Amino acid sequence: MALTVHDKIISDRGSRYAVSGGPASTPDEVRALLTELRRNKRFAKATHNTWAAVLGGEGYKDDDGESGASQIILQMIERAGLQDHIIIVTRWYGGKHLGGDRFRHVVDAVRHYLAAL
Incomplete structure (x- = not known):
């Protein structure tokens, strides 16, 4: 399994974002990719580490504390017609609340990933 990482793509008020992803066709492969990402201490x-995946036509997601963000990722994966793939948006909180801008950053991060495919 190949995990693609685009680090330090967005910075706003101290928060930093990265986006990662790769092919995955089973929940076990999703877990393996998340484990691979977290082996990097910076990502751990x-x-x-908010993520969503479409596996066999079914959507899976986990906000990892970033309420509502995984639904945005899932919708973008579905709109792009991407199957058997996971996209992970990573955020390092910078100390200041971003409000609705955090969702804009999630969208921008996923767009960055999709454009690089």
């Missing part, structure tokens, strides 16, 4: 210490 992130505030949120």
Whole structure:
């Protein structure tokens, strides 16, 4: 399994974002990719590793504390027609609340990932 990582793509008021992803066709492969990402200490210490995946036509997601963010990722994966794939948006909280801007950053991160495919 190949995990693609785009680090340090967005910075706002101290919060930093990265986006990662790769092919996955089973929940076990999703777990393996998340484990691979978290083996990097920087990503293991992130505030949120929010993800979504479409596996066999069914959507899976986990906000990892970033309420509502995984639904945005899932919708973007579905709109892009991407199957058997996971996208993970990582955020390191910078100390200041971003309000609705955090959702804009999630969208921008997923767009960055999809454009690189």
